[in-house]
Structures are given as C-alpha cells and as structure tokens.
Amino acid sequence: MEEQLIPIDIHKNKLVDWLISRRHCKREWQDKIINIREKINNAIQDMPVHEGIAELLSGSYINYFHCKKIVEILKETEKDSKNIFGMYGSQRMKDWQEIIKLYERDNVYLIEAANMLIRNINYEVPSLKKQLVKLEQVQLECEKKDADYTKNANSIQSEFNSQCKQLGIEGIKIKRELVACLSSLPKLLNDACKKAKSLKAAQEFYEAFVIFIIGQEHLGGCLPILKYIIEHGNVTTYEWMYGEPPLKIEEPQLDIAFDDEEKVVENNDKIDFGEESIDFSAVDDASKGVPDQIDFGDGGIDWGSVDEAVDWNSVDDVSKQIDLNDIALSESGIVVEETGMAGGVAKQKEAYTILDNPETRYKLMDELLELESFLLIRLSEMSASDTDHLIGLSQMSEAPATLQMQTTGSTSAMLKQTQDVIAAVMDKRVCQLHSIKHSPRYVDQLAYSLKQKLSIMEKMQLSKKALKTKKEEAIKDAIAIQPKLRLIINKTKELQKEIESDISKKYKNRPCNIMGGANTL
Numbered sequence: 001m002e003e004q005l006i007p008i009d010i011h012k013n014k015l016v017d018w019l020i021s022r023r024h025c026k027r028e029w030q031d032k033i034i035n036i037r038e039k040i041n042n043a044i045q046d047m048p049v050h051e052g053i054a055e056l057l058s059g060s061y062i063n064y065f066h067c068k069k070i071v072e073i074l075k076e077t078e079k080d081s082k083n084i085f086g087m088y089g090s091q092r093m094k095d096w097q098e099i100i101k102l103y104e105r106d107n108v109y110l111i112e113a114a115n116m117l118i119r120n121i122n123y124e125v126p127s128l129k130k131q132l133v134k135l136e137q138v139q140l141e142c143e144k145k146d147a148d149y150t151k152n153a154n155s156i157q158s159e160f161n162s163q164c165k166q167l168g169i170e171g172i173k174i175k176r177e178l179v180a181c182l183s184s185l186p187k188l189l190n191d192a193c194k195k196a197k198s199l200k201a202a203q204e205f206y207e208a209f210v211i212f213i214i215g216q217e218h219l220g221g222c223l224p225i226l227k228y229i230i231e232h233g234n235v236t237t238y239e240w241m242y243g244e245p246p247l248k249i250e251e252p253q254l255d256i257a258f259d260d261e262e263k264v265v266e267n268n269d270k271i272d273f274g275e276e277s278i279d280f281s282a283v284d285d286a287s288k289g290v291p292d293q294i295d296f297g298d299g300g301i302d303w304g305s306v307d308e309a310v311d312w313n314s315v316d317d318v319s320k321q322i323d324l325n326d327i328a329l330s331e332s333g334i335v336v337e338e339t340g341m342a343g344g345v346a347k348q349k350e351a352y353t354i355l356d357n358p359e360t361r362y363k364l365m366d367e368l369l370e371l372e373s374f375l376l377i378r379l380s381e382m383s384a385s386d387t388d389h390l391i392g393l394s395q396m397s398e399a400p401a402t403l404q405m406q407t408t409g410s411t412s413a414m415l416k417q418t419q420d421v422i423a424a425v426m427d428k429r430v431c432q433l434h435s436i437k438h439s440p441r442y443v444d445q446l447a448y449s450l451k452q453k454l455s456i457m458e459k460m461q462l463s464k465k466a467l468k469t470k471k472e473e474a475i476k477d478a479i480a481i482q483p484k485l486r487l488i489i490n491k492t493k494e495l496q497k498e499i500e501s502d503i504s505k506k507y508k509n510r511p512c513n514i515m516g517g518a519n520t521l
Contacts, residue, residue: 007511008503012121015114015499015514024506025111033112036102040067043095048077063116064100064109065498071096113499117517120492125521128485135478142471146464153460160453167432167446171454174447175258178436185433189355192424193234199371199421200230202414206374208402223367225360237357238346246346255440355425358438368422375415382408493518 010018019025040062047053052073056066074093081090088094103109160171168184169177207222221227228240239245354360424430435442500512 004508004510007513008507009513009515010503011515012118012517015118016111019107019111019114024503025107029106029108029111032102032106032108036099036108039095039099039102043092043099046092046095048074048092050077061116063113063495064103065113065495067096067099067103071100110499110502113495113502117492117495117499117514120488120495121517121521124488125485125492128481128488131481132478132485135474135481138474139471139478142467142474146467146471149460149464149467153457153464156453156457156460160450160457163450163453166429168429171450174450175256175443178443178446179254179256182433182437185356185430185437186353188427188430188433189234189353192421192427192430193229193355195417195421195424196226197230197233198417199226199414202371202375202418203227203230205402205406205414206371208400209374209378212399212403223371225354225364226367226371229354229364234353234355236346236350237352237354237360238344238350240354240360241350242344244344246344246350248345249351250345250347251351252348254437256443257440356434356437358434361425361434365422365425368418368425372415372418372422375411375418378406379408379411379415382411489518489521492521 020027044057044062047057050073053070056062056069071093074088074090074096078088078090078093081088081093083089088097103112164171167178168181171177203223203226207218207227210218210222225240232239236246236249238249349357349359354364436446496514496518500514503512504510
C-alpha cells in the first residue's frame with residue numbers, strides 16, 4: 001500500500017533513456033516508426049467527414065493517442081459495416097486498427113510520445129516564442145524609426161518652409177518663383193538710395209576733413225559714388241560713367257536654366273567656316289595679279305575714263321557753294337548724330353543701376369565702410385581724455401568752421417545714419433535677390449538645396465510607408481503564431497498527461513510526474 005503512494009519522478013530529458021533502461025521500449029524503435037508513419041499517411045487519405053476527426057488531424061503531429069480517438073469515432077461512422085461476429089468490414093477501420101497494433105507492439109507508441117514531448121518542450125514551443133519576441137522587437141523598432149523619421153521630416157519641412165518664407169516663394173517651381181521675386185529688388189534698392197541721401201552732411205564732413213588734412217582735393221574724389229547717389233539718386237551706371245542719361249536701356253537677360261526648359265546656348269563669338277579652311281597666302285598671291293581696271297559689269301560703278309583729267313579747282317568752288325544744312329536726308333541716307341554720348345544705348349552692365357551693378361555696389365560698400373571708420377575715429381577722438389582732447393583742438397584750430405562746429409552728438413548722429421544705410425544696402429533680402437539676379441550658379445545651388453530637402457522628405461515618407469508595411473506584417477505574423485503556440489502548448493500538456501497515465505498503469509497506478517515538462521511552458 002505504501003509502495004503505491006511513492007511517485008515516479010522522471011525528468012523530461014531522461015524520459016526516453018528511462019523507458020529503454022526499464023525495458024518498456026527497445027532502442028530500435030525508430031525503424032518501426034517509419035513503417036507506422038507511412039500507414040498513417042495512407043490512412044488519412046480516406047477519412048469520413050467528421051468534426052472530431054478534423055480537429056484531431058489539424059495543428060499537431062498525429063500520435064498513438066490520436067489514433068485511438070480516431071478508432072472510437074470510426075466505431076460510430078462505420079458501424080454499418082459490423083458483422084455478426086463483431087468484426088468491421090470497413091477498410092478504414094481495418095487500417096487504423098492495424099496501426100494501433102503496430103504502435104502497441106514493444107510499446108513503440110510510448111517512446112514516440114516521449115520523444116515528441118521532449119521535442120515540443122525543448123524546441124517547438126521555444127522557437128515559436130522566440131519568433132513572437134522577435135516580431136515584437138520588429139514592431140518596437142518600426143515605431144521608434146517612424147518617430148525618428150517623423151521628427152526629422154518635420155524638422156526639414158520647417159527649415160524648407162522657413163527658407164521659402166525668407167525668400168518669398170511657395171517652393172513649387174523654385175527657380176521661376178525666385179526669378180519672379182526680382183520684381184521687388186528695384187524698390188528695395190530705391191529705399192536704400194533714399195536713406196543714402198541722408199548722408200550728405202557726413203559726406204561733406206569727410207570731404208572737408210580730407211581737404212584740410214592733405215591741403216587739396218583728393219585726386220580720385222572723396223567718396224565719389226556715394227556723393228553721386230546723394231545728388232542724382234540710383235541712376236544707371238551709364239549715366240554715372242558718361243554724365244548723361246541714355247535714351248534706351250537694354251539690361252542683359254537672365255542666364256538661368258529652368259527645369260522644364262531646355263537651355264539653348266548660342267555661341268556667336270565663333271564663326272563656323274566649315275571643314276575647309278581659308279588659305280590667306282593664296283589670296284595674297286592672287287591679289288598680285290589683279291588688273292588696274294576692274295570690270296563690274298553693267299550694274300557696277302562707272303568711274304569714267306582714266307585718261308580724263310579732273311579739275312580740282314572747280315571741285316573746291318562747288319564745295320564752297322554746298323550748304324550741309326540744306327541736304328535732305330532720306331531713310332537710306334547719312335544720319336548725323338549729336339556729339340557726346342547723347343542718344344546712346346545702355347547695354348550690358350552699364351544698363352544696371354549703381355546699386356544693382358555688382359562692381360559699383362561693392363565700391364559703394366567700401367565707401368560706406370570707409371565713412372563709418374572715419375566717423376568712429378572722429379567720435380573716439382572727441383570722446384578722449386582732456387589732454388588728448390586739447391591736443392586735438394589745437395590741431396583743428398586752423399580748420400574750417402564746418403569741421404570745428406562738429407560735436408560728439410552730431411558725429412554720433414551721422415554715424416548712426418551711416419550704419420543704417422549700410423544695414424539697408426547689406427540687408428539679407430537685398431543680398432539674396434542681388435545674388436539671384438547676377439549669379440545663375442547661386443540660383444542653381446539655392447534651388448538644389450531646396451529640392452534636396454524636398455527629396456529627403458519624400459524619401460522619409462517612403463521609408464515611413466515601408467516601416468508601416470513592415471510593422472503590419474509583423475503584427476499579422478504574430479497574430480498567426482499565437483493560436484499555433486497555444487495549440488501546441490495544449491497538445492503538449494495533453495500528451496504529457498497521456499504519457500504519465502500510461503506509465504502509471506504499468507506500475508500499479510503509482511503517480512507519475514514528468515519533471516520540467518509542459519508545466520514550465
């Protein structure tokens with residue numbers, strides 16, 4: 001009685017060896033299993049339609065205990081084939097009964113079930129769990145990357161919108177919109193020119209100081225461009241160079257290649273003479289043989305007879321009687337223009353205004369910085385210590401009244417005005433528009449920079465879509481694995497109970513426990 005209460009504890013990894021060592025099974029069991037599996041595969045091909053059988057055959061590896069349940073179901077479905085001796089005439093029943101007999105011979109079923117139990121616990125279930133963990137990691141990585149892509153895309157989008165807002169464009173057709181912004185450049189330059197007119201006092205102060213110091217006017221003029229702008233405004237470079245306004249202004253066309261247009265480059269500097277070259281030595285040789293009299297034909301110029309003498313005295317008398325003012329000039333006749341540059345056409349860089357022309361613009365900036373430096377030095381000298389100030393006053397004692405009347409306040413005001421003009425001329429918006437107008441390469445680089453941001457955002461959107469698809473696939477695979485995992489765990493637990501029960505029967509119903517078995521799943 002006490003012996004029946006002693007449990008039989010078997011570790012799952014030792015189960016197969018335990019069955020062989022206790023001589024319940026033989027070591028050659030695998031050879032017999034091959035034949036049994038073939039018969040099971042053949043028997044499955046001819047099965048009746050039954051819900052219980054369909055459940056047994058789905059989702060797990062068929063073992064001996066499944067076969068016994070199938071036979072119990074066939075006893076109901078094949079009862080019509082039973083004869084008076086209690087034997088079944090159905091081939092289905094005969095096949096499955098034969099399979100059970102082969103299983104029970106030498107307890108092949110028991111060692112196969114034990115091997116199946118170990119495989120499920122050690123390999124099948126952990127493998128599915130690892131797949132689930134990996135799929136969960138894939139989902140987390142996709143979510144993290146999606147957040148990073150979203151953050152970076154928003155950052156680049158913000159930079160793109162900020163840059164477009166700064167440039168005053170929408171960012172759709174970038175180059176065309178940049179060129180369209182040039183319409184606001186003249187107004188900005190004219191506003192800067194109006195501010196520059198407030199520097200008249202500062203310019204005169206500087207000019208008077210230079211004359212006083214060197215004793216004469218500066219050879220190149222003192223701030224010539226700034227002085228001209230103060231007096232005449234932001235006129236064309238042509239007018240600044242020649243002193244007279246042009247009758248016609250022809251600004252150079254913008255050399256910007258648009259994305260949707262083909263840039264046609266015309267090289268008019270070279271003349272294509274074809275493949276044949278001109279032999280100028282031959283021309284020289286031929287010219288030596290040209291006769292003195294050239295026959296131009298009926299339509300040529302008739303110079304009269306060479307032997308006919310010309311009376312030059314009579315020609316002089318006639319020329320004295322000709323009044324050039326009385327000559328009627330036809331459309332195909334001679335056009336006499338006025339002297340000087342009046343009636344000229346401003347072309348190329350001469351057509352640009354002083355503030356628009358890169359050369360004069362840079363020179364003007366130099367002059368403004370020169371004026372600013374002068375005013376800073378004068379203000380520093382005026383604000384110096386008493387000793388230095390007295391020395392400065394003694395030096396300026398013979399200076400004109402214009403210089404002696406300048407105070408710290410007036411000099412500070414002129415310095416402030418100069419700095420305002422410098423800020424207006426060097427305004428970021430003005431500089432950008434100026435670069436757009438005069439530097440096609442700058443436009444290309446600017447457009448490329450903006451388009452590169454759009455390209456990066458597009459790639460990030462595509463990456464986000466790919467991540468979304470990958471995450472959805474991972475979720476779908478995880479959902480598909482979970483029922484399969486639960487089914488294998490349940491089947492493994494059932495199989496362990498069957499094995500424990502079978503071993504218990506062999507030892508007078510002593511309790512049997514498989515250690516580290518399905519209870520750990």
